[in-house]
Amino acid sequence: RKEVEQDPGPFNVPEGATVAFNCTYSNSASQSFFWYRQDCRKEPKLLMSVYSSGNEDGRFTAQLNRASQYISLLIRDSKLSDSATYLCVVRRSGGSNYKLTFGKGTLLTVNP
Amino acid sequence: NAGVTQTPKFQVLKTGQSMTLQCAQDMNHNSMYWYRQDPGMGLRLIYYSASEGTTDKGEVPNGYNVSRLNKREFSLRLESAAPSQTSVYFCASSEWGGYTFGSGTRLTVV
Numbered sequence: 001r002k003e004v005e006q007d008p009g010p011f012n013v014p015e016g017a018t019v020a021f022n023c024t025y026s027n028s029a030s031q032s033f034f035w036y037r038q039d040c041r042k043e044p045k046l047l048m049s050v051y052s053s054g055n056e057d058g059r060f061t062a063q064l065n066r067a068s069q070y071i072s073l074l075i076r077d078s079k080l081s082d083s084a085t086y087l088c089v090v091r092r093s094g095g096s097n098y099k100l101t102f103g104k105g106t107l108l109t110v111n112p
Numbered sequence: 113n114a115g116v117t118q119t120p121k122f123q124v125l126k127t128g129q130s131m132t133l134q135c136a137q138d139m140n141h142n143s144m145y146w147y148r149q150d151p152g153m154g155l156r157l158i159y160y161s162a163s164e165g166t167t168d169k170g171e172v173p174n175g176y177n178v179s180r181l182n183k184r185e186f187s188l189r190l191e192s193a194a195p196s197q198t199s200v201y202f203c204a205s206s207e208w209g210g211y212t213f214g215s216g217t218r219l220t221v222v
Contacts, residue, residue: 036211043202043213043216044155045213046212087155099145100206102147102154103154105154
């Protein structure tokens with residue numbers, strides 16, 4: 001089983017739609033969780049961290065279920081500018097070493 | 113506010129040639145990383161440096177070497193390039209867990 005697995009996608013949705021991304025991780029020692037976004041031919045950029053209690057940033061909501069080893073990202077009222085690849089990212093415990101493991105990503109296209 | 117700077121942005125090599133990818137960060141981060149990204153494979157860690165003076169292998173280190181020249185700079189060297197090393201290479205740095213990436217180097221080995 002891969003360390004981080006995401007919905008393979010791609011997702012094509014109309015503007016204004018709500019879209020959800022799912023991710024599972026295999027290592028129960030995983031400590032920190034993130035969602036990154038990567039635009040075409042660009043570098044990944046941090047979208048948001050994921051906290052155990054769940055967290056929200058505007059139209060974006062992230063959830064973590066440690067018991068199920070499951071992470072989700074919900075985008076409400078999607079915009080054309082949300083079109084990108086969304087990467088689920090996990091960090092295992094390891095002292096000062098912040099080595100992250102990336103999922104393969106899910107491509108989202110928001111259509112007018 | 114440069115963040116992480118990678119050079120070059122594009123490179124074409126012939127099989128067997130060598131080259132060094134340069135990476136520098138101006139955020140005073142301790143940890144630096146080299147990843148490669150291939151279609152369908154996602155980002156895979158090549159080497160990392162948890163702090164100045166240390167380097168460790170990641171998931172796909174074969175064919176690569178690294179040097180942590182100082183706290184700012186972390187270079188990746190291909191001693192004898194192979195077509196399988198055609199990829200997009202990203203350097204990143206971090207302090208608290210979230211990464212800042214450079215804009216990438218698109219390398220083609222023919």
